[in-house]
Amino acid sequence: MTGTRVNEERLLSRLRALGQVGRDAQGRLCRLACTDADKAGRDQFVRWLRDAGLEVQVDRIGNVFGLWRTHESTDTPILIGSHLDTVINGGIFDGSYGVLAGLEVIETMKAQGVAIKHPLAVASFTNEEGTRYSPDMMGSLVYCGGLGVEEALASTGNDGTVLGAELARIGYAGAAEPGFLKVKAYLELHIEQGPILELEGIPIGVVENLQGISWQRVIIEGTANHAGTTPMSMRRDAGYAAARVITFLHDQACASTTATVATVGSISFAPNVINVIPSRATFTVDLRNPNERELKADEAIFGQFLERLAVELGVNLSVERLSRTEPVTFDPRMLSMIEEAARRDGLATKRMTSGAGHDAQMIVRIAPAAMIFVQSTGGISHNPREHTPDPDLVAGANILLQVATRLASE
Ligand code: HGY
Ligand code: MN
Ligand code: MN
Numbered sequence: 001m002t003g004t005r006v007n008e009e010r011l012l013s014r015l016r017a018l019g020q021v022g023r024d025a026q027g028r029l030c031r032l033a034c035t036d037a038d039k040a041g042r043d044q045f046v047r048w049l050r051d052a053g054l055e056v057q058v059d060r061i062g063n064v065f066g067l068w069r070t071h072e073s074t075d076t077p078i079l080i081g082s083h084l085d086t087v088i089n090g091g092i093f094d095g096s097y098g099v100l101a102g103l104e105v106i107e108t109m110k111a112q113g114v115a116i117k118h119p120l121a122v123a124s125f126t127n128e129e130g131t132r133y134s135p136d137m138m139g140s141l142v143y144c145g146g147l148g149v150e151e152a153l154a155s156t157g158n159d160g161t162v163l164g165a166e167l168a169r170i171g172y173a174g175a176a177e178p179g180f181l182k183v184k185a186y187l188e189l190h191i192e193q194g195p196i197l198e199l200e201g202i203p204i205g206v207v208e209n210l211q212g213i214s215w216q217r218v219i220i221e222g223t224a225n226h227a228g229t230t231p232m233s234m235r236r237d238a239g240y241a242a243a244r245v246i247t248f249l250h251d252q253a254c255a256s257t258t259a260t261v262a263t264v265g266s267i268s269f270a271p272n273v274i275n276v277i278p279s280r281a282t283f284t285v286d287l288r289n290p291n292e293r294e295l296k297a298d299e300a301i302f303g304q305f306l307e308r309l310a311v312e313l314g315v316n317l318s319v320e321r322l323s324r325t326e327p328v329t330f331d332p333r334m335l336s337m338i339e340e341a342a343r344r345d346g347l348a349t350k351r352m353t354s355g356a357g358h359d360a361q362m363i364v365r366i367a368p369a370a371m372i373f374v375q376s377t378g379g380i381s382h383n384p385r386e387h388t389p390d391p392d393l394v395a396g397a398n399i400l401l402q403v404a405t406r407l408a409s410e
Contacts, residue, residue, distance in 0.1 A: 058174025091386020
């Protein structure tokens with residue numbers, strides 16, 4: 001290994017410390033967007049930014065930036081980012097690793113007095129997970145101009161709150177206009193959240209593309225009736241209809257010859273009691289495919305199935321679009337830089353597609369972007385068992401340091 005290295009003790013201790021911030025009464029990590037738990041994580045990040053002597057900026061959708069400028073760095077900044085919000089009962093690395101590694105890289109470069117032509121910034125984007133407010137990757141979507149900031153601030157959460165009011169309540173309704181920082185390039189370091197790198201024994205993933213994501217909410221209206229007296233032939237059972245949809249989606253994805261994946265992750269029945277046939281079923285559908293034409297076909301097949309099912313079961317069905325992102329490809333030149341940096345560190349790499357959504361898929365709309373993955377133990381993520389070995393966490397941060405240094409100095 002050659003050249004400057006990150007301060008691994010500082011990076012690892014911050015990851016562990018931040019991993020304890022925003023836990024609920026059961027000890028689950030729940031930094032849902034714009035909650036007090038999210039605020040606590042944000043506040044800790046801002047304290048570390050200020051301790052590092054960086055300029056702190058917050059934009060109107062609550063994206064937080066730490067900037068390092070020098071007298072010589074008059075060119076457009078290099079941005080390193082990810083997110084600090086988590087899912088319910090999430091892991092300590094998803095998002096936080098990329099944000100803290102970005103801060104670590106800038107702090108290291110600043111301490112070493114690296115001569116930079118481009119300022120460096122680290123960003124934590126608001127509501128990447130989309131667990132409370134849709135769409136996901138919201139802060140970076142607003143940042144790249146894909147969603148109006150007023151529309152985003154008016155978003156109503158699945159708990160009935162309004163995002164803009166919550167953002168103001170936690171003190172992160174910033175003044176900067178989203179997109180205020182025109183960037184030369186964007187880098188994101190993230191855990192793979194899947195099994196491939198570990199199974200193949202490869203430490204570094206070079207993410208060349210990211211799949212399309214389709215989020216919908218389905219509401220099925222049936223008729224509440226007595227569970228004991230209503231003949232099976234006379235039921236309008238919203239619960240059964242939902243089960244048919246879930247089974248269809250799973251079987252369709254398993255039978256598909258494409259890379260389609262389908263998930264129903266959230267469901268609720270009304271009135272949700274043991275002896276009443278459900279009058280309503282409300283659930284979410286997450287469809288993904290790296291090929292836009294195939295994803296569109298998946299959505300069309302799903303829509304036709306819903307229409308047939310409504311007639312067959314005599315239920316009413318409505319579908320709400322929650323978010324839709326097309327597949328993206330990342331910058332070839334930056335991908336080669338990542339591979340060269342890994343080679344210099346004697347690390348094997350693998351080109352891969354990201355199954356998960358990331359802020360990079362938004363920022364790539366306004367600047368060349370690339371992602372670096374490190375292994376997820378057992379491929380587990382969105383789960384408190386999420387884990388990446390320390391040497392991999394440090395190796396990924398050192399690759400990020402090398403590529404950021406090269407981009408900021410050229
Ligand atoms: O859903 C995703 O892929 C990301 O974790 N928001
Ligand atoms: Mn993430
Ligand atoms: Mn996530």
